Amino acid sequence: MxxxxxxxxxxxxxxxxxxxxxxxxxxxxxxxxxxxxxxxxxxxxxxxxxxxxxxxxxxxxxxxxxxxxxxxxxxxxxxxxxxxxxxxxxxxxxxxxxxxxxxxxxxxxxxxxxxxxxxxxxxxxxxxxxxxxxxxxxxxxxxxxxxxxxxxxxxxxxxxxxxxxxxxxxxxxxxxxxxxxxxxxxxxxxxxxxxxxxxxxxxxxxxxxxxxxxxxxxxxxxxxxxxxxxxxxxxxxxxxxxxxxTVWHGRMEEIEKDIIIDGAHNEPAIIEFTENAMKLAKVNNKKIKLLISVVKDKEVEKIFDIITSKLEVKKYYLTAMNSYRSNSTDELYNSLNILLEKNKRQSKISCYNSSIEAFNEAKKEKADDEILFCVGSLYLMGEILEGNR
CATH class of the missing domain: 3.40.1190.10 (Mur-like, catalytic domain)
Known part of the structure; x- marks a missing residue:
């Protein structure tokens, strides 16, 4: 059509x-x-x-x-x-x-x-x-x-x-x-x-x-x-x-207490995201957890390199999205593991085929001294907002 x-x-x-x-x-x-x-x-x-x-x-x-x-x-x-x-x-x-x-x-x-x-x-x-x-x-x-x-x-x-x-x-x-x-x-x-x-x-x-x-x-x-x-x-x-x-959804938006979504999906935006995440975690004395997905045509390795070099993340929740552009969790997992090793970080990783399942699990596991960031794609932000409304 x-x-x-x-x-x-x-x-x-x-x-x-x-x-x-x-x-x-x-x-x-x-x-x-x-x-x-x-x-x-x-x-x-x-x-x-x-x-x-x-x-x-x-x-x-x-x-x-x-x-x-x-x-x-x-x-x-x-x-x-x-x-x-x-x-x-x-x-x-x-x-x-x-x-x-x-x-x-x-x-x-x-x-x-x-x-x-x-x-x-x-x-x-x-x-x-x-x-x-x-x-x-x-x-x-x-x-x-x-x-x-x-x-x-x-x-x-x-x-x-x-x-x-x-x-x-x-x-x-x-x-x-x-x-x-x-x-x-x-x-x-x-x-x-x-x-x-x-x-x-x-x-x-x-x-x-x-x-x-x-x-x-x-x-x-x-x-x-x-x-x-x-x-x-x-x-x-x-x-x-x-x-x-002004409320502009999916841009460093706190949708629940200590749960923040940001549609950063390219190198300059991810750099700004990591700076904001570090600042927020430090001010509130919170550990960071990250739910992330990245579409196929973005530079996944570069995005993970920036995140793993700048952020100490307690746990990653990797998810596929309901889009033909979605990366597989296998691709995300392999890329993340390589960059964690490169940047000498140790983090837990869980993989999900559904962003709603990933979000619900991350939300359930989040402790009071932790802050959950969801990042990597505006498609992901849309799925989370729709599933959470």
Whole structure:
């Protein structure tokens, strides 16, 4: 039913025209990590300032409705079904079939066309330059931190990946970006100069002064959102309230006492996760247990190397996931054992075919002086949240 290969942007623009999609100013968010958090913080800041906002994010954790939000409320099943039917009918005679992601994007943009928000926030699916979301001209670009991920599609260096992300910058527009990586910073500035775009680096904002969280990547995402709001509003009110009340599931989220889930799934995100986990365990004088799964196309060995070199983990719960991308527990077990030995660590390991079984067992075994972290994949976070609701 779905095309396996994504369509060209010229094909996407044709379909946008066929569907009659017209959007207000778009805030376009790209980057390796933190995109969804920026979208959530910015949406809530705008809402607290009486601005109507449509938000498109990915992936969803439990239900597809989570990807399409109006004032941070998911699209209803009824609207989703109605617009889905409209998209299928309108594009039925199209020369090309959409990918699944393109199809959901069309539903989202039709929904926003119907509901008339003041602004629309679009999170890229992957990359930016060739992403289906990169078809609108009146945009404010926000680029989060850039690291090594999706190398098979985006390139094998920070510069190559940054080039793909910077591709969202439009002529005579504004780009707000995380300038903490020197190589990425250079590429983004070059791209912005060629497009005559105004640049606003994250280093212009003292994000460490934000007090709503101890998590560094959340502070950086919030700072990018505040800088974005500053380009859209004359004055910004209720920032602290907006940030404090933002709940973005699966990102260093405490779902029960001393049980924290985090969707970190690539090298830079795992490094930040280990720093946060160490900090939290130390402050609370707790031992660490870890429930983890990693999908096949991620660098499992590198992820385990980072974790085993940085964290003293009492026990690992390795699990498969209900996804065709899931790694087998045998693969996870073998990789983990090699890296435990390399980094001179000793930990207990249990393996499970079901994430819910793994979570329930880990929860049952967790003592008062222990903290359980669940990490490695947003798919895993979704399964845990669904099984725990």
């Amino acid at each position: 779905w095309a396996k290969k994504k369509n060209s942007l010229s094909e996407v623009r044709k379909n946008i025209e066929i569907l009659g999609i017209k959007l207000p100013k778009v805030i376009h968010v790209a980057g390796t990590n933190g995109k969804g958090s920026v979208c959530a913080y910015l949406s809530n800041i705008l809402i607290k300032n009486h601005i109507k906002v449509g938000t498109f994010i990915s992936p969803h954790l439990i239900e597809v409705n989570e990807r399409i939000l109006l004032d941070m409320t998911p699209i209803s099943d009824r609207e989703l079904e109605s617009i889905s039917k409209y998209v299928r009918e309108k594009l039925g005679n199209s020369d090309t079939s959409p990918t699944y992601f393109e199809y959901i994007f069309y539903i989202a943009t039709v929904f926003f066309s119907k509901t008339n928000p003041d602004y629309v926030i679009l999170e890229t699916g992957m990359g930016g330059r060739l992403d289906v979301t990169n078809v609108f001209e009146d945009t404010l670009s926000i680029i989060t931190s850039i690291g090594m991920d999706h190398m098979q599609f985006l390139g094998n260096s920070i510069k190559e990946i940054a080039y793909e992300k910077a591709g969202i910058i439009k002529h005579n527009s504004t780009v707000i970006f995380d300038d903490s990586n020197e190589e990425a910073n250079e590429i983004i500035r070059e791209f912005a100069k060629a497009k005559a775009a105004k640049i606003i680096p994250l280093s212009d904002f003292d994000y460490e002064s934000l007090k709503f969280t101890y998590v560094k990547y959340k502070k950086k995402a919030a700072a990018l959102a505040i800088l974005g709001a500053g380009q859209l509003l004359n004055t910004i009110d209720n920032i602290d309230e907006a940030l404090t009340k």
